[in-house]
Amino acid sequence: MLKQLLFKTDKRCLYKFIYNLGIKGVLSFNRFQNRLKKGEFFPAFHFISVTDDCNLNCQGCWVMGKKKNSRMSAEQLDQIITETKAQGSYFFGILGGEPLLYKPLFEVFEKHSDCYFQLFTNGTLLTADVAEKLRKCANVTPLISFEGDEEVADVRRGGTNVWQRTHEAIDHATNAGLVTGVAMSVCKSNLELAMSPEFINSLIKKGVTYLWYYIYRPVGENATVELSLSREEIEQLRSHMVEARTKYDLAIIDAYWDGEGNGLCPAASGLSHHINASGYIEPCPVIQFATDRVGEKPLAEIYRSSAFLRDLKVEIPKKTSGCIIMEDPQWLVDFVEKYEAADTSGRDDEAERLRAMEKVCSHGSGKPIPEKSWAYKFAKKRAFFGLGAYG
Template sequence: MHYTIPTSTRVRLAFTKPIVKGLFKVLPYIPEKTVINTMKKLCGENNYPAGQEFIEKIFCTLRKVFKRANSNCKRAIIENMIINEGVAGQKKRNAIRDALGFDIPVLLVVSPTQRCPLRCYGCYAAEHSKDSDLSFEAFDRLITQAKEMGIYFFVISGGEPYIYDRIFEIFEKHSDAYFQTYTSGVTLAEKDHVEKIARLGNVLPCISIEGFEEQTDRRRGKGHFKRVEKAMAKLKAAGVPFGFSGTATRENNDMLLSDELVDYYSNLGCDVGYYFQYMPIGREPAFELVPTPEQRMLRFERILQLRREKSIILADFWCDGPLVGGCLAGGRRYLHVNNKGDAEPCVFAQASDMNVYDSSLLEILRDSKLFRAIRRRQPYSDNLLRPCMIIDVPECWREAIAESGAKLSYATADKIAKELKENIDQFSREYAKLTEPVWNEKYEKLYRRGTDYIHSMRKKFSDTSEKEPDAAAQ
């Protein structure tokens, strides 16, 4: 199905694209203030103050990135990520949203394989089958359908994404899209994958770490840290932008937030760093590894500080609720497709009621009872420091599962709902008690515009008003 955007919008885009290309060609040589003001005019203001600051940080950091990135990578960032995904894609997604009556994601996360050479404890992917990859045809079709809806940004996870036999064929065939991969770094260190990525330009690898050598080798195996350093050195030498991703546990939370760690990986060449909260799912889930409410609050405050002080883009998917207006899951801003083709609301919310082998992306977004149940409940709390339906407002996840009749993705996925229910409920209460005064005193008024916007969108695009897909199709 082909979607169109209004003629007036297409005309504006025709004038905007050369302006964006011209701006980014001279990006390293113009003042930050000029960059910020120009992008505000092109993209508009963000509804969330932290979101606006984050976007400005991205564009200012790109000035540094463009000084060392090779020409293929710079071209892909400008044409694929900024224009296709950011400028033109946003216009198309909004047009489809207005016509159909439900949100269109800004990105998809796809885990085409769960095979991995490592066996890290607590890995959310570890309980899945290792012998059933997503077919190339289904993978290719999913990306094609997403692009037709204005989605050009894809995060490839796993398992180890570079083990998927035809992953580079996907990258090359969809040369107008931008891919970010979460990887152990093993294959990047040992094979010619870095050379391929440098040639394609449209892939940004993020390599998983646990801290420094001792912490990383303890979880991922002796000698793994040296492979990470080798992979990063190869990427830097090839002019490929890249980053790190760290899983915050009760043991390493403070270390991941230290100046020493952020500076270390920045000096290795990392342009971005992602923080994940340890979640008690996957292989041998251990609730005692979940950071305490106090540690998580520290992470929120510390990342705000690090963003201001460091020349690296930092994001935390549990602490950055104010940045994006709460939870992104259920198709509001993203969804996850696993190696079996199951469409899950989130990488960590492992349940599904529809599959990409049987349904199109549009049908999943429109018809999934699980996704609709989640979207009806967003935001789960007007306190955007509590964005997660699994550990912050767990009754929302339980209600959505019960209401939709969705099936759990793997055998032990119900541990969160059953065996760990008491632990999670206690964590939720303690974290709410800790964050409510902070939110009410420091952030509630500042973010009222954003929360009002979320509620207005939910009311405007409630399930009762969703339209037939032909309304936006030509």
């Protein structure tokens, strides 16, 4: 992986990766920890959905089915980034919809050249020209979704030729010298592929730097609960990741476990929160309820005063170390109704959907499987979440 970074990455992209993400990321994590010690709170970083617009229709997407799509204004996005930088944090996850449909995107990347952005994209719009623009910005790592083989990808993503277009996006990104990641939302239909040595080695051959595994979460208009992993499958995936970190020449990232293999909820820990395209501050992208909105108060004041966000961090760990929306969606509805939180799904039926949803296993359901790699153990404690290991 180091050889790939040092010799195949564009030099400006490499510098921004090391300085903006690495060095400044460690410092921002230290500030986050110091705030917690003093009883203060501001997330270590934000996920920001800049638009609800998308050119695909994925299973389990929290954006689909909205009565009206929202697009964040460039001014509001600039405000979020500026106020977050004032707290000493410089890393942002940029989501959609499909963020490459957001017209002011590259202007934002260029203006905030002191930050580092992770661009969550389905890849179908990541052309060679787009990759070149990202190379010139130098402070962006594209994280390209890869959801299955030629047959499964079209079903999962609700599109055509998605597998081929995703491969082309990876080639465009790596050929431009970008620090390139591939993400997979692991479910029953792609679990075998996710753990396949052939699949992982094909990414290494293409020059991919990191592979980020998520666990499929049944949310949105087309939740498709039957794709959710069983407890045994989750443990199988976790074991695979622990072993993969010791033998493959790319970084294996997860968002759900600490170094000892205990489940972790980034929202409940306060590491990250999500701001949707309408400006609502949500605990995470799949918990689509909020009591606070960007612009009503400064962000720092919102995080100091929001009883909803504060108490959620206290109450979720009492229920689970995993994902509350999977393990006890009915409890979540009771909680948000107690705080009179607004439905921010854009569908106006999220509480009703969760009331009717069956409970499924999450990463908090299985037995702890500790990391074997000392580097990952260290990263998960100190080095900016192990390039995303906590986020």
